[in-house]
Amino acid sequence: MKLINRRNALKIGGAAAALPLIGIPAFAQKEKVKAAFVLIGTPDDNGWNYGHDLGRIEMIEALGADRVETTVVTNVAYGPDSERVFRELAQQGHDIIFGASFGYGDAMLKVAKQFPDVKFEWATGYKTAPNLSTYNARFHEGRSVLGTISGMMSKTGIGAYIGSFPIPEVVMGINAFHLAARKANPDFITKVVYVDSWFDPAKEADAARALIDQGVDVITQHTDGPAALQVAEERGIIGGFGQGADMSAFAPDAHLTSIIDIWSPYYIKAVKSVLDGNWKEGTSWEGIAGGEVVIGPYNKKIPADVVAAAEAVRLGIIDGSYHPFTGPITDNKGELRVEKGDIIDDGEFWAVDWYAEGVEA
Amino acid sequence: MSIDLTIAIIITMVGASTPLLLAALGELVVEKSGVLNLGVEGMMLTGAVVGFAVTYTTGNPWLGILAAGFAGACVSMIFAFLTLSLFANQVATGLALTIFGAGFSALFGQAFTGKPIKLFKSIFPDYLTDHPILRVFFDHSPLVYFSLFMVFAVSYFLYKTRAGLVLRAVGENDHSAHSIGYSVIKVRYGAVGFGGMMAGIGGACFPLLLTPQWVEGLTGGRGWIALALVVFSAWKPTRLLAGAYLFGLIATMEVYAKAAGGGFRIIPSELWASLPYLATILVLVLISLRHKMSSSAPACLGKPFIPSN
Numbered sequence: 001m002k003l004i005n006r007r008n009a010l011k012i013g014g015a016a017a018a019l020p021l022i023g024i025p026a027f028a029q030k031e032k033v034k035a036a037f038v039l040i041g042t043p044d045d046n047g048w049n050y051g052h053d054l055g056r057i058e059m060i061e062a063l064g065a066d067r068v069e070t071t072v073v074t075n076v077a078y079g080p081d082s083e084r085v086f087r088e089l090a091q092q093g094h095d096i097i098f099g100a101s102f103g104y105g106d107a108m109l110k111v112a113k114q115f116p117d118v119k120f121e122w123a124t125g126y127k128t129a130p131n132l133s134t135y136n137a138r139f140h141e142g143r144s145v146l147g148t149i150s151g152m153m154s155k156t157g158i159g160a161y162i163g164s165f166p167i168p169e170v171v172m173g174i175n176a177f178h179l180a181a182r183k184a185n186p187d188f189i190t191k192v193v194y195v196d197s198w199f200d201p202a203k204e205a206d207a208a209r210a211l212i213d214q215g216v217d218v219i220t221q222h223t224d225g226p227a228a229l230q231v232a233e234e235r236g237i238i239g240g241f242g243q244g245a246d247m248s249a250f251a252p253d254a255h256l257t258s259i260i261d262i263w264s265p266y267y268i269k270a271v272k273s274v275l276d277g278n279w280k281e282g283t284s285w286e287g288i289a290g291g292e293v294v295i296g297p298y299n300k301k302i303p304a305d306v307v308a309a310a311e312a313v314r315l316g317i318i319d320g321s322y323h324p325f326t327g328p329i330t331d332n333k334g335e336l337r338v339e340k341g342d343i344i345d346d347g348e349f350w351a352v353d354w355y356a357e358g359v360e361a
Numbered sequence: 362m363s364i365d366l367t368i369a370i371i372i373t374m375v376g377a378s379t380p381l382l383l384a385a386l387g388e389l390v391v392e393k394s395g396v397l398n399l400g401v402e403g404m405m406l407t408g409a410v411v412g413f414a415v416t417y418t419t420g421n422p423w424l425g426i427l428a429a430g431f432a433g434a435c436v437s438m439i440f441a442f443l444t445l446s447l448f449a450n451q452v453a454t455g456l457a458l459t460i461f462g463a464g465f466s467a468l469f470g471q472a473f474t475g476k477p478i479k480l481f482k483s484i485f486p487d488y489l490t491d492h493p494i495l496r497v498f499f500d501h502s503p504l505v506y507f508s509l510f511m512v513f514a515v516s517y518f519l520y521k522t523r524a525g526l527v528l529r530a531v532g533e534n535d536h537s538a539h540s541i542g543y544s545v546i547k548v549r550y551g552a553v554g555f556g557g558m559m560a561g562i563g564g565a566c567f568p569l570l571l572t573p574q575w576v577e578g579l580t581g582g583r584g585w586i587a588l589a590l591v592v593f594s595a596w597k598p599t600r601l602l603a604g605a606y607l608f609g610l611i612a613t614m615e616v617y618a619k620a621a622g623g624g625f626r627i628i629p630s631e632l633w634a635s636l637p638y639l640a641t642i643l644v645l646v647l648i649s650l651r652h653k654m655s656s657s658a659p660a661c662l663g664k665p666f667i668p669s670n
Contacts, residue, residue: 042467042577044474075577160620193619196634200581203616205572206373210616213369226477227572234480250477250574360622 033274035059036071036094038085040101041199043074047224047244048198048261052100052123054245055263062268067275078103083110090115096274098267099123101198102167108132119279121270124169126350128281135266138287139169140176141317142259143220144324145295146241147180148313149256150218151188152306153238154181160211162204162221162228163194166361168350170222175356176324177220180313182358191216192361201227212237218256226250239299246296257310258296265291285346289318325349330357368497370617375505378609380405380566380580382508384587385594385601386515387559392591393519394552395532395545395661399455400440401560402584403462408433408561410466413568413575414473422481426504426565433561434554436462441553445546448665459584467577474576481569502570504562509602511559516598528552532659535666545666563587589641595657611636 035056043053053072060068071094076082082104089097090111096119099108105125112120112132125134150159159181163170174192181188191214193207204223208231211219219240221228226247232240233251240251242258266284273279286292295314298307316322327338331354338344344352355361384401391398408429416425440458443449481502483490489499519525530538531548539545567579586608594601615633 044471045576046475191620191622193616194630195616196630197581199576199578201572201574201576201579202377202567202581202583203612206377206613207616207620209369209373210613210620213366213373213617214620216620225576226574230477230573249475 029277030095030275032066033068033096033271034071034092034094035068035271035274036073036089036092036097038076038082038089038097038099038101038104039072039074040078040103041075041224043072045199045224046226046247046250049074049100049224051244051261052098052263055261055267058264059267059271062264063271063275068271076104079107083107086111086120087114090118095119096121096271096279098270099125102169119270119274128283130281133270133280133282133284135270135284136169137261137263137292138285139259139261139293140172140324141287142293142295143173143176144180144317144322145310145313146220146257146259147177148184148310149302149306150177150220151181151184152309153256153302154185154188154218155238156215156217157185157187158189158191158215159218159220160191160193160208160216162207162211162219162223163192164198164223165196166194168352171355172325172349172352173222174359174361175329175352178356178359179324179329182356184309188358190359192355192359194361195223197223199224201225204228205231208232209235229254242296248297248299253299253301256299256302260294260296262292262294287317288314331355332357332359332361365493366617368494370613371497372500373617374606374609374613375501376570376609377612378605379502379505379508379570380563381583381587381590381608382563382602382605383504383511383566384560384563384584385590385605386508386511386598387556387563388587389591389594389596389598389601390515390519390528390559391552391556392662393532393596393659394528394549395535395659395664395666396444396549396553397451397455397663398437398440398458398553398556399452399588400437400458400462401556401587402580402582403459403465404433404436404557404560405564405567405580405584405587406462406466406578407436408564409567409579410470410473410564410575411561412565413478414469416481416569417473417476417478417575422569425481425569426562429561429565430558431561433559433564434557436465437553437557437560438550440557441550444665445549445553448667451663451665463578470575470577474574476575478568478573480573502566504566504570507562512598512602519598529659532661535661535664536669539666539668545668549666560584560587586637589638592658593641593644596659597657607640608637611640 037056039049041049043049073085076085086107098121100123102124108120108122112129120132122134124136161174178190195203195207204227208228212235217237219228219232221243229240229247229251232254239254239256244261246258248255313322323343325344327342328340329338331337388401411432412425412429415428416422440454443454444451483500485499490496527543531545535545590604593604
């Protein structure tokens with residue numbers, strides 16, 4: 001028999017009073033979900049944030065505007081600002097909140113604890129909680145395709161990688177790019193420049209100029225925008241790649257291909273699970289095989305044998321015959337990091353803090 | 362370091378310095394008249410988006426620059442009206458102007474994101490811009506020559522003309538200037554408008570000179586560096602030229618050193634990025650040590666002028 005004291009009675013009474021308001025019993029399906037998206041920039045950056053917003057729009061189309069209502073907050077800075085935004089969104093009754101940047105982690109973990117009934121989703125995150133999942137894409141798989149093209153097409157044998165910050169994801173993107181390029185050209189060098197910002201187009205453009213002035217003829221970037229590609233076009237080097245979205249409008253000649261982020265499959269799955277009442281904590285990390293990372297159209301100027309080699313890598317990643325990090329891999333200080341026949345698996349991936357031989361970073 | 366690379370670095374450095382130089386020159390004149398307008402970043406963003414929009418629509422960068430200067434001057438008039446006619450606090454109004462400019466440019470620019478334009482490049486013939494040595498003088502955008510011309514124009518105006526003397530008098534002692542019959546408010550309106558125009562053109566350098574696109578927040582906080590430069594230069598146009606090119610050189614050397622690799626890697630990238638700010642602090646300390654600080658800043662800087670008739 002249950003002991004009913006005053007506190008329990010209040011709880012039960014409160015719950016009973018709340019039930020008619022909600023109109024549905026717990027654990028059952030929801031009529032409509034309120035989803036929020038917190039972005040580090042704006043959807044019109046033609047890159048990272050654009051990709052997330054497109055995923056949101058396609059998610060609404062797939063689930064129906066009568067089943068899901070979305071809020072988008074743009075230009076949210078890391079730190080206390082983001083914490084305030086996440087808290088406000090939770091207070092406004094959002095059922096699920098997506099934080100679409102690596103730097104939101106601390107704020108999300110903190111707010112998630114305070115709102116156990118709200119589901120949180122941290123893009124490119126590395127830590128989960130009972131109501132916080134992480135989702136990511138294997139961008140480095142796309143980098144292997146770009147590296148293959150670069151290794152085969154570069155005349156100077158020097159490629160560049162303009163990075164934002166040296167976080168594991170960026171480091172592994174560089175390694176995947178470089179290792180694939182070295183398969184085609186064993187002397188390939190990758191020069192890395194970090195601009196210390198996710199968004200400073202003028203600095204990205206100057207970084208591209210600096211790299212091209214020092215012999216680089218293929219550029220790839222891990223920042224959100226077409227600035228480096230436009231410099232590649234202006235200088236008439238062999239080319240560069242779109243990041244996050246197809247950017248060929250900015251550089252019709254230099255744009256070789258692009259890595260396109262497709263977030264809609266994940267957004268549909270996550271919001272649907274809230275609608276169905278079966279959302280679970282988890283980590284999602286799909287890549288080319290799962291359809292989250294797509295290689296855009298190839299520029300017509302790429303020779304057929306290069307396209308064939310790039311496609312072979314792409315298909316090899318899908319069927320598992322090609323792994324971006326297959327040993328032997330020596331780092332750029334001469335230490336053997338991965339034995340022959342071995343690979344860097346998903347668990348080891350996030351701990352890599354070295355660059356492969358031939359990377360100048 | 363080879364000659365080719367040195368020249369390439371100089372050309373990139375000049376490009377990076379030009380928006381700073383233009384915006385800071387305008388602000389220098391504003392501050393010389395005794396007004397502190399912290400809204401440089403907002404006016405630059407306005408100029409950047411309007412410059413882009415007009416260049417994109419008409420295909421004519423000259424019109425884009427004119428429109429950017431006009432738009433910068435227009436938004437600066439909001440600031441002038443609030444602070445000069447209504448005596449609002451200049452610091453607060455300037456900050457509000459920055460926020461306004463950021464919001465306005467984002468809203469107005471929505472239709473123009475994802476659209477490319479062409480850079481406004483050198484108008485000299487190819488044999489000069491492609492020449493391995495001479496390109497250091499000729500391979501620049503017309504905006505660069507305009508900014509250099511403006512350094513000497515502003516310098517001449519301030520120190521060699523009667524109007525410049527009046528402007529400085531208004532900044533040094535507004536009540537004396539008023540008592541001998543000069544309109545302090547009119548002079549300041551003019552100075553603020555000039556500052557707005559220069560900030561607008563400085564902003565237009567981003568899409569026309571550096572990265573031919575429009576995206577929200579394109580200027581990346583360089584309006585604040587322009588403000589620091591005015592203090593750095595101790596309110597002297599020629600020293601401002603040196604300061605802007607020094608800041609540009611530091612920013613350019615950062616990326617070239619990172620791209621070069623090797624020994625340059627010893628300097629951590631965070632230190633590179635903070636060098637312009639450290640340099641400003643250092644110069645401020647040096648100026649203070651020489652007890653010249655009080656004499657170099659305009660005496661009425663930031664003080665509202667309320668006519669006492």
